[in-house]
Amino acid sequence: NGITAQIACRINAQPVALEIDARASLLDMLRERLGLVGAKKGCDHGQCGACTVHVDGRRVASCLTLAAKVDGRDVTTIEGIAGADGLHPMQQAFIDHDALQCGYCTPGQIMAAIACVKEGHASTPEDIREYMSGNICRCGAYVGIVAAIEQAAPQIERG
Ligand code: FES
Ligand code: FES
Numbered sequence: 001n002g003i004t005a006q007i008a009c010r011i012n013a014q015p016v017a018l019e020i021d022a023r024a025s026l027l028d029m030l031r032e033r034l035g036l037v038g039a040k041k042g043c044d045h046g047q048c049g050a051c052t053v054h055v056d057g058r059r060v061a062s063c064l065t066l067a068a069k070v071d072g073r074d075v076t077t078i079e080g081i082a083g084a085d086g087l088h089p090m091q092q093a094f095i096d097h098d099a100l101q102c103g104y105c106t107p108g109q110i111m112a113a114i115a116c117v118k119e120g121h122a123s124t125p126e127d128i129r130e131y132m133s134g135n136i137c138r139c140g141a142y143v144g145i146v147a148a149i150e151q152a153a154p155q156i157e158r159g
Contacts, residue, residue, distance in 0.1 A: 012080025029067035038078035049135030052108035059115035078107035093152035099144035122153040
């Protein structure tokens with residue numbers, strides 16, 4: 001029986017309030033308490049990017065983020081990015097460019113990719129590769145990932 005904490009936040013625009021283990025990671029809270037299993041546990045040590053989500057619009061490794069720290073904040077996961085009218089432009093671009101093979105890294109890649117564009121780091125393939133370097137793909141789908149980000153970037157910048 002560890003120390004618990006009460007948190008209230010918004011996850012994919014829905015208010016969520018729950019009691020958590022004060023040491024729990026955001027990744028474990030999403031996957032084990034809320035059934036949001038899009039974010040993956042690749043390494044659990046901040047080294048693969050498979051667990052990437054957004055907190056207040058900025059990308060974080062949810063395995064390294066304490067769930068208690070998102071109290072009062074807005075969390076967005078891969079489950080929350082599609083619009084009422086269909087896929088998010090980055091999701092569509094990943095499909096268009098075959099930017100996935102097994103798909104394990106893909107939710108994290110897409111969340112990192114959206115942030116990469118919003119940070120202004122998607123103007124060249126070199127820039128994209130550098131600012132996506134925290135997201136590992138064991139299948140080596142990097143060529144498609146860079147092409148997908150190049151396709152989606154102008155749509156996201158306009159949106
Ligand atoms: Fe978080 Fe690998 S699971 S970075
Ligand atoms: Fe398999 Fe990236 S698509 S790890």
